[in-house]
Amino acid sequence: METSTALFLTMLIPTVAMAGNMAFKDRENLRDGFTFICALLTFACVLCILCAVGNGTMEEIALFEVVSGLTIAFHVEPLGLMFAIIGSGLWILTHLYGIGYMRGNNEDHHARFFACFSIAIAAVMGIAFASNMFTLFVFYEILTLSTYPLVAHKGTKDAIIGARIYLGILIGTSIALLLTGVIWTFVAAGTLDFVQGGILEGKIAPSLVPILLALYAFGIGKAALMPFHRWLPAAMVAPTPVSALLHAVAVVKAGVFSILKVGIYIFGIDFLAQTGASEWLMWLAAYSIIAASVVAMTKDNLKARLAYSTVSQLSYITLGMALATSMGALGGGMHIAMHAMGKITLFMCAGSIYVAYHKTEISQMQGLGRIMPITFIAFLVGALSIIGLPPLGGSWPKFLLMVGAADAGHQIIIAVLMLSSLLNVAYLLPIVGRGFYRPVTDSKLPKGVAEAPLLCWLPPAITAFGCLILFLYAGAIQDFLAPIVGL
Amino acid sequence: MIETFIEIGLFAMLVFTAFAIVKTDRLFAVVMLSGVFSLLSALLFVALDAVDVAFTEAAVGAGISTVLMLGTIALTSRTEKKSSISSPLPFIVVLITGAALVYGTIDMPNFGDPMAPAQQHLAPEFLQGSLEDVEIANVVTTILASYRGYDTLGETAVVFTAGIGVLLLLSGLGRRRKDEDEEDA
Amino acid sequence: MHHHHLILRVVTKMLVGAIMLFAFYVQFHGDFSPGGGFQAGVIMAVAFIIYGIVFGLDKAEQVFPPWLVHKLVALGVLLYAGVGVVSMLLGYNYLDYDAFSPHHPSHGQHWGILLVELGVGITVTGVMVAIYYAFAGRPPPMKDEDW
Amino acid sequence: MAAEETHHVAKTFMDHLPVLQVVIPLFAAPIIVFIGKRSLAWPIAFAASAAAFVISCILLIQVLDGGFISYHVGGWAPPLGIEYRIDAANALVLALISGIGTVVLPYAYESVKAEIPKKNHTLFYACFMLCFTGLLGMVATGDAFNVFVFLEISSLSTYVLVAQGANHNKRALTAAYDYLIMGTIGATFFIIGLAMLYMATGTLNMADLADRIADEGTNRTIRAAFAFIVVGMGLKVAIYPLHHWLPNAYTFAPSAVSVFLAATATKAAIYVLLRFMFSVFNPSFVFEEWTLYIVFIPFSLLAMFAASFVAVFQTNIKRMLAYSSIAQIGYMLLGIAMLNATGLSATLVHLVNHGVTKAALFMGVGAMMLYSGSAFFNNLNGLGRKMPLTGAAMVASGLSLIGVPGTAGFISKWVLVQAAFENGWWIIAIAIMLSSLLAVIYVWRMFEVLYLTAPDPQSTAKEAPLAMLVPMWVLAIACIWFGFDTELTLGSARVAADGLLAGSAGMAH
Amino acid sequence: MEQLIDWAFIVGHVNYWLFIVLMMTGLYVVVARGNLVKKIVGLNIFQVSVFMLYISIGKITGGTAPIFPVDLTGHIEPDPSIVYSNPLPHVLILTAIVVGIATTSLGLALIVRIREAYDTIEEEDILKIEREMTAEDNKEYGAAMGGRA
Incomplete structure (x- = not known):
């Protein structure tokens, strides 16, 4: 198969899955099976591209020109390929989990749910392979729009309000700030292509660079940089598979991925380092890391706590870019993968607990670990990975980020990262502790082991195992990503 | 000179009529005064050499539109209610518009100036054309029906629009009222 | 409405004829003196309107039935626009009356102007009468005597 | 003419296209009345508008190279006779108007049946054709006074069409009356302006006017003329402080009329404004001397924010869309005020894109009103789920109204902001974006009502009839199509903008 | 030496200003008055005053109506000594008057409908x-x- 064909298929197959969901609206098994096959095929296509291209780059394929100079075009480069692998791979697991969750929880509108889900994946693929900022922006907005019905899925008052905040912030920032930044870039540089080393050098007055960077950093609302992070906790009203998709795979990762892309291919790491334009962003990201962790500690609702944890973790990646060093950017890139694996585990566990016993608050989870051991062990592994303890994947990017911070000469950042790890311990581990060491207080809970349905506990178990594997292959990922910063 | 005096007299009467219309609240009188205004303006048009226009204005302004207005007040109401609120806004609007107009007049050529652009540019060609190409004595007819015949087609369409508009609003097409009532019933 | 003076009715009957005659004069003498299709149309309509005012709407509608009025309304525009279409079919520009007499353009112009003025006259007559019928056919809110 | 007679070359069908474009619908109206048969009214109207659409497309293709076609009505060469002059700018608007007219008629077939008493159908279609003719005529012509005549044809028929909503809500009558008063004041201002222009130059042909103004420079009479023409046309355009007639007229008019007006009426007026500002008056004269920056930019910004803000608080979708139109007109004026080729092409491309978008939205609301009886949000609860195809079309066009990438609205916004950056107006660029966020709010309110609220259990709503769905989807697909393929819209807009910016030179014979 | 008051200018412009007074009176009636019929009357005054402005553009001092003298058979007998006023404004105003009456009749028809629906025309x-x-x-x-x- 031609690589370009495979590339288009990665976007086409999820679209077909969407159509299939609409067509087989009322035939549950056929519909879910069909989508599952589509998910597998998409992953296979991405792997095909991986085999064909490796960590090199592939020539740009222009689909068509919208306005002269603005094309919808795709290419393959390591960072995007990695993102595509994560997105399509985790789609398979999230889909399986979604089937279990939706059926186990008796939710309505399955077809609409999975259809929107598929479109979101198609948009993620588009973002991953976009070869210019315009294409990326188009798919970025498609992703926002396709996830809106997912957030509002329940149709309750809370869901509608949550969805409003979600959409309001994401569309608002992307149109008011990001689009302005993109057009400014287009007018200044005359192109929007992602080019190694950036396109802006010498095209724009150094004093304006921080402003343009701000338009991007805040405009990419999906990166949840404070103070535009409110949509993330608001979107918690969504069913948990959506939260998993939103907060671990598709949406937030699309945000930080875009930030990295902008930093590396639009501004260029060197240009940022020369002008020092990203220094303010670095401090803001650092603040975001600490502040969100502190807020997370105050949350009793498990999903809300995880959401703030995500806000904090995302800022690691923004920080990596803002350090404007190769190691920092590399660490940021790698953190996309590591955090995805860890966080999706945590969310799926939270969903399992909800499906099995309808518990949402941490204080209600006394002794639950003894009833659902697999879920809680998976949760523990995911939490340790997020904290960054070896031998789990999450430890490497933190290390790289610290190296990057040292390169940039910002020792305080190293301290911030260490403090953040401590805070992670403080808000994640007590959950596991409660589960295993406190006595069961709720008399309605069964005695002995009674896990959630198979499709609910198996996927998190797999991803938890994935965290372990990633630790071993971190070197490979680092080598794979090295070309993006010219190493 | 006598022309000037006639014009000034007509103007005085026009202004007087206009102010009377502003002041009067009996609609019957307003409509009649409006007819008078039209007739006076028709006289002024004659004084300004526009006989065709005067003819039309007399037929339309003093004739048809007066009849229509009388018909309307017969169907509606015969007095105007005095407004309880008085806002300075209309006065300001009128003042600004008037000021803009006066500003515009400053660079206008003098009244009756034979050297004005309007007399110099196309008018002689129209007169010449009517004399030689079309050979019709009334130059207004020539321009109306031939040179600017398309405008007149548009004008006919405007009349047509008004006709079917009134039919749409007040009656229907083709039938007499009684038949319609039967159909509706 | 039906018990008007005898004198008024007789005079009106005589006047209507005279007004119509005048309308025709204005219509066809517009080339030489003030007036044309529009003025003629108005005058012609006035003849019918006076008739309607004096003898009543029903009587007027019998003499000049609404369906005919409405056809005339459209007919005039069709005549005018049709003159243009014919000139177009003859290979000239729209409304170029030269087409009607290529070897003696001024004759063509005369014909064209005559026809289009007639179109204007027909439409204006029709529209004015139609508007009068529409207004007169509306029931008043209260009778004249009650004012 | 005697001299010309000897070597007269017979004109062919293709030569007559500029005038046929207008004359065919003009002919259709009296034919409909003359035949007087209800069953024939619609087919005649549709055939005429389809013919006009085909002609306008041919014309657009002919002038896309930047040239122009001049047609001498009556065979008299301008400036003596009336001239039809088609260049890229008006060919584009002609194509929009005739295209929308052709698409609206099938829709009107069902909607008129439901909203207007049977006995008025014949006259309704005749009136519609006249409105159509008037709009086409005022755009096609190259003669300043002819603009007024056709403007009045379209205005008078519009007043009547708006008043036809009275069967549904009596406020349509007062809306039409207010529109009549405002429209007539506007038209009278316009002819005052023409009187001054004629006084200063002695001509009425636009190209000749442009030449003479360029030759002789400006004076106070010409400046006052400019002011009166801008204000007069501004009333028709509904430039922000002059917009008071618009919301009621759009809200209470019958659905098909709202669709047609929203997509075409103000657009034709904007075109006339552009034509006068750029072709008749010299651009440098217009903007430098008149410092219209100070007038146009504040008012367009005010429109963008204030009207959008008002739209957010409406409970009636049609009224909300009407206020949104006023806001969108603000964008178009802003594009004019940029005074660069990009800004002007933004105005022209938005003119087309917004026309298509708004028409689709009004069509959707009209289809829902068949079952809900009103356009109040509360009556449309959950109708998106009961009428999935109508709802989907509204989503597509609603996204285009916001300006989401992949839709026509995005392209206009992009080009407009690009123009702002080219002038170095960062603040304006950000203001454009911020105001479009208000669009997100009001459009999203519509989506929530259509999809996320529980439908009325007694509602008998079912999918709209095919005759309404097809036009709606044609426009909705156009909203998407023009978001990706901008060759036609932006391409012609660029050519048109260059022609307009060339000023009087662009009008030279 | 320029005169303090330019009489030629004033005499040549005073009638424009009088037209303006008439126009503004009409416009005032339209915007300030609440009676619907009176608004239409105001509109008429406004428009007729604009027509006067137009017609005065065409006037040439000492000129006459633009109709050539004809002999008994209807042939034109041109007389170069006669100055004719400009006919073009007359043509424009003929059209405008027709447009005016069309507007008036539509407005009045609307008023009749409004009265029937609202029972008032204020x-x-x-x-x-x-x-x-x-x-x-x-x-x-x-x-x-x-x-x-």
Whole structure:
């Protein structure tokens, strides 16, 4: 198969899955099976591209020109390929989990749910392979729009309000700030292509660079940089598979991925380092890391706590870019993968607990670990990975980020990262502790082991195992990503 | 000179009529005064050499539109209610518009100036054309029906629009009222 | 409405004829003196309107039935626009009356102007009468005597 | 003419296209009345508008190279006779108007049946054709006074069409009356302006006017003329402080009329404004001397924010869309005020894109009103789920109204902001974006009502009839199509903008 | 030496200013008066005054109506000594008068319909009725939205 064909298929197959969901609206098994096959095929296509291209780059394929100079075009480069692998791979697991969750929880509108889900994946693929900022922006907005019905899925008052905040912030920032930044870039540089080393050098007055960077950093609302992070906790009203998709795979990762892309291919790491334009962003990201962790500690609702944890973790990646060093950017890139694996585990566990016993608050989870051991062990592994303890994947990017911070000469950042790890311990581990060491207080809970349905506990178990594997292959990922910063 | 005096007299009467219309609240009188205004303006048009226009204005302004207005007040109401609120806004609007107009007049050529652009540019060609190409004595007819015949087609369409508009609003097409009532019933 | 003076009715009957005659004069003498299709149309309509005012709407509608009025309304525009279409079919520009007499353009112009003025006259007559019928056919809110 | 007679070359069908474009619908109206048969009214109207659409497309293709076609009505060469002059700018608007007219008629077939008493159908279609003719005529012509005549044809028929909503809500009558008063004041201002222009130059042909103004420079009479023409046309355009007639007229008019007006009426007026500002008056004269920056930019910004803000608080979708139109007109004026080729092409491309978008939205609301009886949000609860195809079309066009990438609205916004950056107006660029966020709010309110609220259990709503769905989807697909393929819209807009910016030179014979 | 008061200028322009006074009187009636019929009358005055302005453009001092003398057979006998006023404004105004009467008749027809629907032709009363209608709509539809109908 031609690589370009495979590339288009990665976007086409999820679209077909969407159509299939609409067509087989009322035939549950056929519909879910069909989508599952589509998910597998998409992953296979991405792997095909991986085999064909490796960590090199592939020539740009222009689909068509919208306005002269603005094309919808795709290419393959390591960072995007990695993102595509994560997105399509985790789609398979999230889909399986979604089937279990939706059926186990008796939710309505399955077809609409999975259809929107598929479109979101198609948009993620588009973002991953976009070869210019315009294409990326188009798919970025498609992703926002396709996830809106997912957030509002329940149709309750809370869901509608949550969805409003979600959409309001994401569309608002992307149109008011990001689009302005993109057009400014287009007018200044005359192109929007992602080019190694950036396109802006010498095209724009150094004093304006921080402003343009701000338009991007805040405009990419999906990166949840404070103070535009409110949509993330608001979107918690969504069913948990959506939260998993939103907060671990598709949406937030699309945000930080875009930030990295902008930093590396639009501004260029060197240009940022020369002008020092990203220094303010670095401090803001650092603040975001600490502040969100502190807020997370105050949350009793498990999903809300995880959401703030995500806000904090995302800022690691923004920080990596803002350090404007190769190691920092590399660490940021790698953190996309590591955090995805860890966080999706945590969310799926939270969903399992909800499906099995309808518990949402941490204080209600006394002794639950003894009833659902697999879920809680998976949760523990995911939490340790997020904290960054070896031998789990999450430890490497933190290390790289610290190296990057040292390169940039910002020792305080190293301290911030260490403090953040401590805070992670403080808000994640007590959950596991409660589960295993406190006595069961709720008399309605069964005695002995009674896990959630198979499709609910198996996927998190797999991803938890994935965290372990990633630790071993971190070197490979680092080598794979090295070309993006010219190493 | 006598022309000037006639014009000034007509103007005085026009202004007087206009102010009377502003002041009067009996609609019957307003409509009649409006007819008078039209007739006076028709006289002024004659004084300004526009006989065709005067003819039309007399037929339309003093004739048809007066009849229509009388018909309307017969169907509606015969007095105007005095407004309880008085806002300075209309006065300001009128003042600004008037000021803009006066500003515009400053660079206008003098009244009756034979050297004005309007007399110099196309008018002689129209007169010449009517004399030689079309050979019709009334130059207004020539321009109306031939040179600017398309405008007149548009004008006919405007009349047509008004006709079917009134039919749409007040009656229907083709039938007499009684038949319609039967159909509706 | 039906018990008007005898004198008024007789005079009106005589006047209507005279007004119509005048309308025709204005219509066809517009080339030489003030007036044309529009003025003629108005005058012609006035003849019918006076008739309607004096003898009543029903009587007027019998003499000049609404369906005919409405056809005339459209007919005039069709005549005018049709003159243009014919000139177009003859290979000239729209409304170029030269087409009607290529070897003696001024004759063509005369014909064209005559026809289009007639179109204007027909439409204006029709529209004015139609508007009068529409207004007169509306029931008043209260009778004249009650004012 | 005697001299010309000897070597007269017979004109062919293709030569007559500029005038046929207008004359065919003009002919259709009296034919409909003359035949007087209800069953024939619609087919005649549709055939005429389809013919006009085909002609306008041919014309657009002919002038896309930047040239122009001049047609001498009556065979008299301008400036003596009336001239039809088609260049890229008006060919584009002609194509929009005739295209929308052709698409609206099938829709009107069902909607008129439901909203207007049977006995008025014949006259309704005749009136519609006249409105159509008037709009086409005022755009096609190259003669300043002819603009007024056709403007009045379209205005008078519009007043009547708006008043036809009275069967549904009596406020349509007062809306039409207010529109009549405002429209007539506007038209009278316009002819005052023409009187001054004629006084200063002695001509009425636009190209000749442009030449003479360029030759002789400006004076106070010409400046006052400019002011009166801008204000007069501004009333028709509904430039922000002059917009008071618009919301009621759009809200209470019958659905098909709202669709047609929203997509075409103000657009034709904007075109006339552009034509006068750029072709008749010299651009440098217009903007430098008149410092219209100070007038146009504040008012367009005010429109963008204030009207959008008002739209957010409406409970009636049609009224909300009407206020949104006023806001969108603000964008178009802003594009004019940029005074660069990009800004002007933004105005022209938005003119087309917004026309298509708004028409689709009004069509959707009209289809829902068949079952809900009103356009109040509360009556449309959950109708998106009961009428999935109508709802989907509204989503597509609603996204285009916001300006989401992949839709026509995005392209206009992009080009407009690009123009702002080219002038170095960062603040304006950000203001454009911020105001479009208000669009997100009001459009999203519509989506929530259509999809996320529980439908009325007694509602008998079912999918709209095919005759309404097809036009709606044609426009909705156009909203998407023009978001990706901008060759036609932006391409012609660029050519048109260059022609307009060339000023009087662009009008030279 | 320039004169303090340029009489030629004033005499040549005074009639324009008088037209303006008439126009503004008409415009004032349109915008300030609440009676619908009176608004239409005001519109007529406004427009007729504009027509006068047009016609005065065409006037040439000492000129005559633009109709050539004809002999008995209808042939034109040109007389070069006669100055004719400019006929073009006359033509334009003929068209404009027709447009004016068309507008008037439509406006009046609308007024008749309004009277039948509202039972009044005073703008103030109509606005009151419409405000009540709006208030009712608000009660029924507006509360949930917090907006106005």
